[in-house]
Amino acid sequence: MYDPYISRALSRNQPDVASYWQSITPPGKHFDALQTDISCDVLVIGGGYTGLNCAYELANTHQRNVVLVDALQPGWGCSGRNGGFVLRGTGRLGLSQLVTKFGLDTARLFHQEYGEAIARVNQLIVAGNIDCQQQPVGYYKIAHKAGMAADLARQATFLQQQFGYQAQYLDTRQLQQQVVRHRQAHAALSFPDCYGLNPLALAHGYARMASEAGATLYGQTPVNRLKRRNGVFEVATPEGIITAKKLVLATNAYTAKGLYPALNNSCLPVLSSVIVTEPLNSTQLQQLNWQQNSIMMDTRTLKYYYRLLPDNRILFGGRGAITGKAAANPIYAQRLLAALKRCFGGLEQLTYQYQWSGWVGVSFDDLPRVCSPEPDLFYAAGYCGSGLSYSTLAGKRLAQLVAGQPLPALPIYQSTLPRFPMSAFRRQGQQLYYHWGRFKDHFL
Numbered sequence: 001m002y003d004p005y006i007s008r009a010l011s012r013n014q015p016d017v018a019s020y021w022q023s024i025t026p027p028g029k030h031f032d033a034l035q036t037d038i039s040c041d042v043l044v045i046g047g048g049y050t051g052l053n054c055a056y057e058l059a060n061t062h063q064r065n066v067v068l069v070d071a072l073q074p075g076w077g078c079s080g081r082n083g084g085f086v087l088r089g090t091g092r093l094g095l096s097q098l099v100t101k102f103g104l105d106t107a108r109l110f111h112q113e114y115g116e117a118i119a120r121v122n123q124l125i126v127a128g129n130i131d132c133q134q135q136p137v138g139y140y141k142i143a144h145k146a147g148m149a150a151d152l153a154r155q156a157t158f159l160q161q162q163f164g165y166q167a168q169y170l171d172t173r174q175l176q177q178q179v180v181r182h183r184q185a186h187a188a189l190s191f192p193d194c195y196g197l198n199p200l201a202l203a204h205g206y207a208r209m210a211s212e213a214g215a216t217l218y219g220q221t222p223v224n225r226l227k228r229r230n231g232v233f234e235v236a237t238p239e240g241i242i243t244a245k246k247l248v249l250a251t252n253a254y255t256a257k258g259l260y261p262a263l264n265n266s267c268l269p270v271l272s273s274v275i276v277t278e279p280l281n282s283t284q285l286q287q288l289n290w291q292q293n294s295i296m297m298d299t300r301t302l303k304y305y306y307r308l309l310p311d312n313r314i315l316f317g318g319r320g321a322i323t324g325k326a327a328a329n330p331i332y333a334q335r336l337l338a339a340l341k342r343c344f345g346g347l348e349q350l351t352y353q354y355q356w357s358g359w360v361g362v363s364f365d366d367l368p369r370v371c372s373p374e375p376d377l378f379y380a381a382g383y384c385g386s387g388l389s390y391s392t393l394a395g396k397r398l399a400q401l402v403a404g405q406p407l408p409a410l411p412i413y414q415s416t417l418p419r420f421p422m423s424a425f426r427r428q429g430q431q432l433y434y435h436w437g438r439f440k441d442h443f444l
Contacts, residue, residue: 003324004269004359005427008258010071012220012238019081020276020315020354021200028204029211031073031219034240040216041065042402043235043244045223045259047074049388050380051250052206053124053395054402060213062403067242068215069235071222075203077254081358082388083274083305083317084199085295086121087139088114088191090383090390092366096158102411104162109410111163117393118193121202124392130205132197133310138294139194140175142185144441148299149187156189166192180290180308184298184343196295196307199388206392223259233376246402249379250395252387253361262373266417267381268426269359271327273320275336275352279312287346301437304339313353316340319434320357322427327357360385369417370397370407378402382417 002014012033016022042058044051047070058064070076088111098107125132143149149171156169168190170178175188211217226235226247235242249260253269280288288308295307306316318339320332333355341347363369363382368390370380378401380394387394397407407413420426 001324001327001357002254004254004256004264005323007256009224010222010254010256012071012222014072014076017076017081017356018354019200019274019356020313021080021198023354025198025200025204028073028075028207031070031207031217033220034069034218034237034242036239037241037243038067039243040067041244042067042246042248043233043242044068044248044250045235046070046077046250046252046254047207047217047219048077048079048250048252049203049206049391050252050395050398051248052203052210053392054248054250054398055215055217056206056210056213057396057399058402059210059215062399064403066215067218067244068210069218069221069223069237069242071220073219074207074217075200078252078358078360078387079203079391080200081274081356082199082272083295083307083315084196084388085139085194085297085305085307086118086197086389087194087386088118088389090114090117090386091363091368092384092386094155095163096155099162106410108163109408111165113393113408113410114390115193117389120393120396121389124206124209125202128205128209130202132199132201132205135196135293135295135310137193137195138179138292139191140170140179140294140296141189141191142182142296142298143187144184144298144300146186152187152189152299168192176289178291179294180296181288181345182343183345194295196293226259246376246378248398248402249377249381250398252381252383252391253359255381260379262419263379263381263417265423266364266419268362268420268430270362270385270430271320271322271324271357272317272360272385273327273332273336273357274315274317274355275333275340276309276354277314277316277340277350277352280314280347280350284346284350285312288344300441302434302441304343306340306343314340322431322434330355332357364418364420367412368394369412369415370394370401371413371416372401373416
């Protein structure tokens with residue numbers, strides 16, 4: 001499996017992801033490879049949610065001559081293989097942590113921006129008539145230990161009083177009766193504007209919208225190298241050189257080691273693994289009492305996330321291998337299946353039919369950035385596995401930055417990603433963190 005921690009380039013000859021989303025989603029438009037030298041105002045590298053939204057906004061709102069290239073096809077990376085959780089937030093810091101770090105006023109601006117991210121996803125789905133199987137709203141943060149219940153109750157009060165956000169606390173009885181019968185759930189915090197969808201269908205919709213707005217998209221066009229010459233960027237691809245006045249890196253966790261080292265060294269690629277089970281039968285569904293296809297995530301340090309899909313399968317995800325070489329080892333899927341069965345009773349004979357992995361971009365300070373590290377070069381990255389909604393907005397913010405417009409007064413728009421200390425040893429630090437997380441989740 002492609003590993004951005006060690007690979008100097010992303011080849012266009014990558015194996016098929018073979019995900020559940022690929023099996024149920026009609027193919028999107030195929031974008032041909034670039035075959036000649038071209039020039040443009042803005043070149044966007046990366047065809048995920050960020051890059052597609054940046055290209056769409058630049059073409060649709062700012063009337064720029066914009067070209068987007070992807071090494072494979074739009075949505076091949078994390079945008080097409082994630083769990084499909086539309087969440088109010090990004091990074092790994094909750095609002096209470098943001099208050100401690102930046103103060104209440106700034107935390108409220110973060111909350112407002114996160115709400116704007118969900119609103120943008122919703123608006124684009126309508127504007128583009130994107131069929132991405134939106135499910136009813138309902139996201140539940142699950143207390144995996146009894147001791148976490150009181151903390152969720154405090155969070156509910158905090159969100160209601162300080163942010164006017166109607167998160168609701170559910171005790172064990174309410175959760176079992178109203179949401180799902182869960183053997184490891186001791187309470188839950190309900191978020192009223194979050195929901196699940198088909199992430200690959202959403203990516204296909206964004207690609208179509210960008211193309212129809214006037215952006216030129218190329219697939220199967222990896223970037224071999226980039227350099228500045230005479231005040232412009234020269235970007236080499238296998239069959240052509242692109243000359244651009246401005247350059248946007250929308251590669252996040254898939255940033256190859258040799259593409260732009262400053263970004264690669266500031267964004268740790270972490271594998272998230274996903275399984276999707278066979279469909280549940282009527283007896284299993286009745287036993288679970290899983291209502292409204294709700295999306296869920298627990299309070300573990302090494303979190304599990306899961307949802308009941310429209311065809312009555314369970315999607316269950318969590319951390320996987322450390323390296324791309326080990327990603328296909330079946331032990332990681334088996335661990336997820338075992339964890340699923342510990343959560344839900346009556347599924348002893350259940351098996352999984354799909355298993356895949358993808359790279360999540362983790363920043364050193366647990367916050368993303370949308371920034372310009374040097375003149376006429378821009379990037380957005382570091383969503384920490386919580387980027388479906390925010391990366392959509394980040395694309396718009398990138399376009400505004402390219403166009404010279406001011407961004408909201410948030411710290412994530414005022415600095416670059418901090419480099420990991422001793423970045424060559426990030427994976428060793430990740431292994432230690434995983435050991436600590438497993439110990440904490442089990443014993444503390």
